[in-house]
Amino acid sequence: MHQTHSAILSLQKISFHYPNGPTVINDLDFTLNKGDRIGLTAPNGSGKSTLFHLIVGLLKTSSGRILCEDQEIIKEEDFRQLRRRVGLLFQDADDQLFFPTVLEDVAFGPLNLGKSKEEALTISHQVLQRLELVDFADRITFKLSGGEKKLVALATVLAMEPDVLLLDEPTAGLDHKTKLRLIELLNNFTDLTYLIVSHEFDFLTATTNHIYTMENGTILVDEELHIHHHEHAHRSGQQPHRHI
């Protein structure tokens, strides 16, 4: 992948290992350009979540450089600025939501960005509207279903008005209906650049333009996976089932 002037995010030879631990991310090079919709698929434990945590500075790289629009991100303050622009959707929505009501949760980000209460509420309502969650504003977040929580978590991220979205296994534990809704939503975000990590190939083919794999702590951009269809027959039934 070649770096262009429109690279929003550029990772240059980043590596990461836990203190006295094995190397999780190994000389990883990657560039995300404006408008990119990229999928990453890889076996468990190949460092996908770690990669996301490194990008937003929840973990510190052992070596290598992270650049955001040609500016190197080094200090915690740089990462704070970066986090305004790069939104991370956690794998488990329960880890992301801790306010009593949906509206308060969505408004939390804007408030942290220094918006006034009124502005934060306006933004939150807009985001909820966009995700067709207006009726949820006063619901107790904790009591929502898994799928609803996932959408609310997405709303909390979008309320920060990011340029880039990082989605960590967004379909984990979701029912089919919510998955379809998520696909539709992502396809409607024409102004967003995003990077999705997922096991579900079908979800990635429906939402991204390029799919790469991760192996041994690095992204294999040379071995792009091509979108393709599956034909296969079942002797029995229309029952929902899953192949591995």
Place this chain on the structure above:
Amino acid sequence: MHQTHSAILSLQKISFHYPNGPTVINDLDFTLNKGDRIGLTAPNGSGKSTLFHLIVGLLKTSSGRILCEDQEIIKEEDFRQLRRRVGLLFQDADDQLFFPTVLEDVAFGPLNLGKSKEEALTISHQVLQRLELVDFADRITFKLSGGEKKLVALATVLAMEPDVLLLDEPTAGLDHKTKLRLIELLNNFTDLTYLIVSHEFDFLTATTNHIYTMENGTILVDEELHIHHHEHAHRSGQQPHRHI
């Protein structure tokens, strides 16, 4: 499904709803005979975990009868007796392993069944041996990996020497290796009757003889899913992927 004299567990028209809540289990009929290995697959929220909780009496049925070898289970004391014979493996092993070390966790059940310290230790060591976990006896629970925790949780259930196992999404969050190990273990338990709830069709085909679905709070025994193979071609790659 017909009831025979060898029915270990028989559910007759059981229903359940939370107070003022919707009906979760609805007129469910089901019989588990000795030696049965049955899989249940169903969408999220179709009441699978609720069913298991009803069987072992963690929730009380709103109506219907639960019989264990032709004896109706009614009072808490009946359920206490039932729980010796019907072991439930929880979805989250962290909920089931509540002691700091493995051995005391495994021995807890036998001790509660009135075994002496020595007997409890003997049983625990035997179970750990059977699951090839002998080295784990003195390990600290919270330092185990997810897969290890699952196997230890299975050990705690087996230490009660149950006739029937209920496994609630046993593969959730497990890596491939542990899944294979679990399949092997279950297939070696020739003396066990079990009922597995799982999303993973392949896991069920590998471990059970019959697979049923749950829908609208009841088990559809008429629409048994048949074990079958999938043939399909990919235009690209040997990359691991998943079909839905």
Place this chain on the structure above:
Amino acid sequence: MHIAEGVLSGPVLAAGFAITVVGVGIGLKKLDFEHIAETGMMAAAFFVASLVHVPIGPANVHLILNGVVGLLLGWAAFPAIATALLLQAVFFQFGGFTSLGVNTAIMALPAVAGYYLFAPLLNKSPKIAAGAAFACGFTAVMLGALLLGGALFLSDENFLEVASIAVSAHIPVMIIEGFITLFCIGFLKKVRPEMLPGKENSP
């Protein structure tokens, strides 16, 4: 909120132990087996919560939360706090065996007092409930600080200045804990009201 070992006099240590033995005894007696897992888990949660440092001006204080503990656990606050303090001693050497009695009493007596004084008000109108929650957090720390100061003063009258500094250092903490308790109880009221007293069974 704890006193290191080796500070207090024998009689004060003994009195602390006596109070704690009685308190833990009552707590354990009221703790039926249905609630052992819950109390253990809440003790773990409070232990972890006390690791959180909140800023006040340029400094940080770590949370005490004995007001919340009292409201949620009633008399079971005694065994839960004793457990959490023992873990603090093992992990961070905050106190030790000899001061465990006094330290438990310092935190748990106000927790139980807070339970009796303010728990009944939590089911009243939102304004009263909010006021009660704030007052509970504030009072629990204040009483704790006074007990701490008292323990120092009773050990040696010459500790008067030390004791008064220790008490006044807790004044900002009282205010912070008031707000934290107010919001925390408000959260629980919305999200899981059955955790609050009067919603389920008595302590």
Place this chain on the structure above:
Amino acid sequence: MLQETFISQKSLIQNLTPWTRTLAVIISSTVIALSNNLSVLLPALGTALLLVSVAGLDFRQVGRRLLVLSGFLLMIWLILPFTYQGQIVWRISFLSVSHEGLLAATRLTLKTCSMLLIFLTLISTMSTADLAHALHSLKIPAKLVLLLLITYRYIFLIEDELQTLLRAAKVRNFKPGTTLHCYRTYAYLLGMLFVRAAERAQRVHQAMLCRGFNGRFHSLREYHNRSLDYGFLALVSIIAVLMTLCEWKVITLPTLF
């Protein structure tokens, strides 16, 4: 991250059973807590330091733990010498330093440091599970022991949840400060921690029921004390008796003050 810094130390101390170590700490810290005589407390600190070196603990880590006391000790040294009633030894303008004040501050420092070191060396080097069982064999009620075991089991898990929630807040640009917004955020975050703990407790209780729990708890551990244990306890007891005799002036050692 919650860490048991001293737990994996291999030394003579680790060869003693948790029961021995717990009893030794109870005996020695009780005696030190009740002693005031410097000719008792100085040897006590010496013994504590000796224990630390026998245990082979990392001195930097130990020093870090002593720093925990530094705030309190600083306050003691800044206040006690000037406020303690007694014979004045120095006068610096309007401040006067009393002999008794200096003595009290010294006494306190010696006591807290030696007690912390003894606790650290003998108790913090074992897992809390071992401590719980040791306390059980020292007649602490089974219910309390079970409580301690469950609490210890789950603090790591809950701390993990706390860190995850704090990270989630950080990702959304939360920055702690002296504001109501900050306190509200922390309170909600902790509220969520408590709610999750309560929900987990419910599941744990169900799991306990499934394994036949009826409120009785049986500890599996038995401690087989060996001659090393009895020797150590005998040594601790002799020192304790000597200290007590010294404290009560039944015997006297050369005093330094």
